[in-house]
Amino acid sequence: MLILKPSDIRPSEITSKSNYLNRRDFVKAGAIAGAVASGAAFAAPALGAIAPPQRGAKLEGVGKSPFSTDEPANSYEDITTYNNYYEFGTGKGDPSANAGDFRARPWSITVDGHAEKTGTFQFEDFIKPFDLEERIYRMRCVEAWSMVIPWVGISLAEVIKHFKPTSKAKYVAFETLNDQIRMPGQRRRVLDWPYREGLTIAEATNPLPILAVGLYGEVLPNQNGAPIRLVVPWKYGFKGIKGIVRMSFVSKRPRTSWNMSARHEYGFYANVNPNVDHPRWSQARERRIGAGLFARKQPTLMFNGYGEQVAHLYDGLNLRKNF
Numbered sequence: 001m002l003i004l005k006p007s008d009i010r011p012s013e014i015t016s017k018s019n020y021l022n023r024r025d026f027v028k029a030g031a032i033a034g035a036v037a038s039g040a041a042f043a044a045p046a047l048g049a050i051a052p053p054q055r056g057a058k059l060e061g062v063g064k065s066p067f068s069t070d071e072p073a074n075s076y077e078d079i080t081t082y083n084n085y086y087e088f089g090t091g092k093g094d095p096s097a098n099a100g101d102f103r104a105r106p107w108s109i110t111v112d113g114h115a116e117k118t119g120t121f122q123f124e125d126f127i128k129p130f131d132l133e134e135r136i137y138r139m140r141c142v143e144a145w146s147m148v149i150p151w152v153g154i155s156l157a158e159v160i161k162h163f164k165p166t167s168k169a170k171y172v173a174f175e176t177l178n179d180q181i182r183m184p185g186q187r188r189r190v191l192d193w194p195y196r197e198g199l200t201i202a203e204a205t206n207p208l209p210i211l212a213v214g215l216y217g218e219v220l221p222n223q224n225g226a227p228i229r230l231v232v233p234w235k236y237g238f239k240g241i242k243g244i245v246r247m248s249f250v251s252k253r254p255r256t257s258w259n260m261s262a263r264h265e266y267g268f269y270a271n272v273n274p275n276v277d278h279p280r281w282s283q284a285r286e287r288r289i290g291a292g293l294f295a296r297k298q299p300t301l302m303f304n305g306y307g308e309q310v311a312h313l314y315d316g317l318n319l320r321k322n323f
């Protein structure tokens, strides 16, 4: 459990990087919490306010990206207390409550399959050849909520180029750590562990995807996928596999966790598409986390607004069938 004593909290942690949007919400939520007796609906923001997440070490030499959105970013608290990471529980607050003691170092990543360069690398050696960049991306979860997140990461296209995949490599598959002791949520068979994801080589070599190693200029918190996780901003959030230990160059479409669990609900592509509903709910609109409890849902954009960069990847593909 991540509960800090007041003496453990540095002043820098108390002054969060909340943007003006979230400050306004904080005031609003506070006013509402004072007016109604039950605080149950405010459990997530209240937890963030009482026990600020431990902040990570500063990352040095982080460049800027032309792909960043200028929309206001969600607060550090929003991004680190409202998570999906079933290895640490299925509730949105579970990863921040349960992943605090997870040791994300030392960490090794295995690269295998159809590539000239393969092997097992320490995390630090794995990322060393690549430039660190801040990429402020809109993120859209399949559950119809969204956030704007200032990631720090390395270009997946650059990583792939580095390992020199052969012509047999049609897809890249990723796997999360498989360890019931370090990831207690894996004791429950809510998914077929380890968590798995994948992209086509064309998707993976597009300039947008990154392997994120940081957030708000600091080392990535455990609940967001430390030490390294995938970020693919035009796809639903479940493609963004956390805690990666393996990257495989494969010739056949890899099996992916949510598709294996309910293939009629979660496709391999998982491109954000307001015109194709999930069988149980609409994908036309989304709730921006932190935009206020009474804020209207906003329209979801095709490819989450990244169509200019990625629409060409799907020329001639029926996106209703290939959801």
Ligand SMILES: Nc1nc2c(c(=O)[nH]1)N[C@H]1C(S)=C(S)[C@@H](COP(=O)(O)O)O[C@H]1N2
Binding pocket: 079, 082, 083, 084, 085, 086, 087, 141, 142, 176, 195, 223, 224, 225, 236, 237, 238, 239, 240, 241, 242, 243
């Ligand atoms: N290993 C692993 N990766 C995962 C998940 C998970 O349960 N396990 N959940 C996914 C889902 S559904 C979402 S929406 C994003 C959430 O990322 P965030 O908590 O950093 O916003 O992580 C994705 N990556």
Ligand SMILES: [Mo]
Binding pocket: 084, 141, 142, 143, 236, 237, 238
């Ligand atoms: Mo998600």
